[in-house]
Amino acid sequence: MLSDVAEVPHLLFVDDEPALRAVMAQRLAERGFEVVEADSGERALQLLDQFAFDVIVTDLRMPGLDGSRVIEAARERYPGIVAIVITGYGTVKDAVDAIKRGASDFVAKPFQFDELLHVLQKALEQRRLRSENAYLRSQLEERYQFGGILGRSRPMQTLFQLLETVAAASSTILVTGETGTGKEVVARAIHQHSPRHMHRFIAVNCSAIPETLLEAELFGHVRGAFTGAVGTRQGRFEQAHRGTLFLDEVGTMSAALQMKLLRVLQEREFERVGESHTTKVDVRVVAATNSDLRRMVDDGQFREDLYYRLNVIPVHIPPLRERKEDIPLLVQHFLDKFAPGPPPDSAAAKAGAAPAARPSLTVSQEAMRRLMAYHWPGNVRQLENAIERAVAFSAGRSHIDVVDLPAEVQLVPEAVVPASVTLPEEGMDLGAYMGNIERELIQLSLERTGGNKGQAARLLNLNRTTLVEKLKRLAR
Ligand SMILES: Nc1ncnc2c1ncn2[C@@H]1O[C@H](COP(=O)(O)OP(=O)(O)OP(=O)(O)O)[C@@H](O)[C@H]1O
Ligand SMILES: [Mg+2]
Numbered sequence: 001m002l003s004d005v006a007e008v009p010h011l012l013f014v015d016d017e018p019a020l021r022a023v024m025a026q027r028l029a030e031r032g033f034e035v036v037e038a039d040s041g042e043r044a045l046q047l048l049d050q051f052a053f054d055v056i057v058t059d060l061r062m063p064g065l066d067g068s069r070v071i072e073a074a075r076e077r078y079p080g081i082v083a084i085v086i087t088g089y090g091t092v093k094d095a096v097d098a099i100k101r102g103a104s105d106f107v108a109k110p111f112q113f114d115e116l117l118h119v120l121q122k123a124l125e126q127r128r129l130r131s132e133n134a135y136l137r138s139q140l141e142e143r144y145q146f147g148g149i150l151g152r153s154r155p156m157q158t159l160f161q162l163l164e165t166v167a168a169a170s171s172t173i174l175v176t177g178e179t180g181t182g183k184e185v186v187a188r189a190i191h192q193h194s195p196r197h198m199h200r201f202i203a204v205n206c207s208a209i210p211e212t213l214l215e216a217e218l219f220g221h222v223r224g225a226f227t228g229a230v231g232t233r234q235g236r237f238e239q240a241h242r243g244t245l246f247l248d249e250v251g252t253m254s255a256a257l258q259m260k261l262l263r264v265l266q267e268r269e270f271e272r273v274g275e276s277h278t279t280k281v282d283v284r285v286v287a288a289t290n291s292d293l294r295r296m297v298d299d300g301q302f303r304e305d306l307y308y309r310l311n312v313i314p315v316h317i318p319p320l321r322e323r324k325e326d327i328p329l330l331v332q333h334f335l336d337k338f339a340p341g342p343p344p345d346s347a348a349a350k351a352g353a354a355p356a357a358r359p360s361l362t363v364s365q366e367a368m369r370r371l372m373a374y375h376w377p378g379n380v381r382q383l384e385n386a387i388e389r390a391v392a393f394s395a396g397r398s399h400i401d402v403v404d405l406p407a408e409v410q411l412v413p414e415a416v417v418p419a420s421v422t423l424p425e426e427g428m429d430l431g432a433y434m435g436n437i438e439r440e441l442i443q444l445s446l447e448r449t450g451g452n453k454g455q456a457a458r459l460l461n462l463n464r465t466t467l468v469e470k471l472k473r474l475a476r
Contacts, residue, residue: 009124010034010051014044014058014070015086024057027113041065048074055082055120060094068098075102080131082123086111129362129399133332147189149182150333153323159186159315166313167193172265174250174310175288177317180381183288184248186317190286191244199243204236207249215257216273225274237270240283250287250310251296258303265309285310320376320383327372330380334387335361335400361391363400370402374409439474442467 011033015021018039025035036053038044042065044058056074060067071083085098085106095106104123107116144152146160166173167190175183184203191201209217216225220235236245253261264270269280287310296302320326339361363371367390376382390404402410441460449455457467 008032008034009054010036011055011057012036012038012044012047012051012053014038014041014056014062014067016040016059016062024113024116028117031117041067041070044070045073048077052078053081055084055124057084057086057116057120059086060098061088068094068101068103071098071103072101080127082120082127084116084119084123086116129365133360133362144329147185147192149185149189150329151323151326152329153325155318155323156326159317162315163190164193166190166315168195170196170284171312172284172310173286173313173315174293175286175315175317176293177288177290178319178377178379179290180379181317181319182380183290183317184246186315187244187246187248187286187288191246191284194244194284196243196284200240201244201246202236202240203246203248205248207252211254211257214253215260218257219260219270219272220279221273222275225272229274232272235270235272237264237281237283238279241281242283244284244286247285247287249289251289251291251293251302255303258306262303262306262309265306320379324372327383328368330383331363331368331371331387334384335363335391338388338391361394361398361400363390364402367400367402367405370405370409370412374412435474438470442470442474 009032011028013021013025013028013035014037015024016039021037021039025037028035033055036047036051038047041058041062044056045065047053048056053074056071058067058070067085071085074081074083083103085095085103087095087098087106087108092108095103095108098106104126105119107119144150146163149156149160151157151159163186173187173190175186177183187203188201191197204217206214216229216233216235218235218237220233220238221229222232223229247261250261260270264281264283265285268282269278271278293302293307293311297304297307371383371386378385386406386409387400389406390400393404394400442456445456445459446453449459453467453471454464457464460467462470
């Protein structure tokens with residue numbers, strides 16, 4: 001019931017009516033709350049002094065200190081406390097007043113227990129999302145990044161260490177990874193952390209420039225070197241002198257250019273197109289590719305000697321689906337980018353206006369589960385686009401929901417939460433154990449699909465025939 005609240009919430013129930021208080025306290029306890037009762041506002045303040053409650057539920061009208069004063073005091077002490085007020089008949093104005101003083105929500109008398117429970121759960125969920133957000137944001141600011149590359153997963157942390165070490169040297173680096181994994185961000189971070197950062201970072205996308213022009217682009221040309229070469233022009237290598245040259249999509253270079261590139265890497269010198277004079281440069285090359293260069297070498301499409309010259313330090317960025325722990329962090333980063341919350345000292349806040357400023361946007365847990373279950377063939381770039389789109393679709397709401405996500409992400413079945421497993425002291429029969437789990441999941445999928453084997457197989461990401469075989473085997 002309160003499954004998504006990690007610990008038992010401690011609740012302070014304040015009401016001067018003993019009968020109502022006792023009934024509510026008991027029912028809340030049945031629902032997993034740890035309840036302490038107070039019969040007056042004064043008593044509530046004493047208890048608040050001694051204990052950091054998660055939740056306070058208080059009647060509004062009480063002899064002595066009234067409920068909204070109690071809430072104000074509670075929020076002053078514990079800004080994160082969830083505060084709910086119980087109001088009397090038709091006293092909406094009082095409820096509004098209490099909310100201004102920091103209450104999260106209210107229930108009006110007479111109320112059913114379920115109403116109160118619903119309001120409580122909603123408020124707790126909101127608080128959880130808020131604190132999760134604050135937590136993620138603090139992680140963003142701290143250690144989970146390297147020069148603008150975010151990542152908390154083990155492979156990314158290892159990558160950061162590697163980058164830290166290799167950035168200082170001038171060795172050539174080959175960055176590999178699927179499309180959208182962040183090869184360019186990595187190249188820039190290397191430059192930023194290197195002693196070359198005062199000089200230029202020049203990026204050339206080898207696949208975006210027509211073959212015939214790439215040589216002149218890289219090495220420059222003199223006037224009249226070819227049709228259209230009206231003046232003398234510096235190439236990218238010269239522009240990157242003492243800095244870093246990022247050669248993107250290096251796998252698409254022609255054989256002739258591969259030869260020339262090899263020479264620059266070996267000799268650190270080249271000739272401009274149409275010139276015999278040799279130019280010397282000091283450039284660090286970071287190359288990137290999303291094709292399998294090793295395979296291209298084997299297939300005779302890429303020079304082996306050049307491959308080794310480029311691959312002095314290999315840096316591989318794993319696809320996003322292999323580091324799902326990074327998804328919440330990246331999502332938060334893109335939310336901040338596309339839906340920045342109001343600055344804390346915005347004009348509205350200064351003018352003391354009602355807290356109308358738009359709260360920062362969050363992602364519902366269900367939407368986050370989908371985001372984490374999807375396989376992201378376009379990696380971080382695709383995730384970035386999905387969040388940008390979701391921000392637009394969620395206009396006016398405080399949450400991004402499943403419906404705001406791209407269709408292919410919505411459709412992915414939620415990942416199964418792995419049950420916590422333990423290995424008994426005396427050992428176990430793994431086959432039988434796995435068989436039981438398999439049987440249970442197959443049964444659940446058949447129940448959900450009304451016995452339709454095709455649909456059930458899809459729910460489990462199996463072929464229909466595999467499912468049928470499993471059914472036969474499990475029936476034995
Ligand atoms: N770890 C990361 N942290 C933050 N942003 C990232 C990260 N990885 C990628 N991005 C963002 O994702 C987008 C794609 O990254 P980038 O252009 O570096 O990918 P790529 O590997 O060069 O892709 P391609 O092979 O398609 O050129 C960029 O907007 C980049 O800022
Ligand atoms: Mg790129």
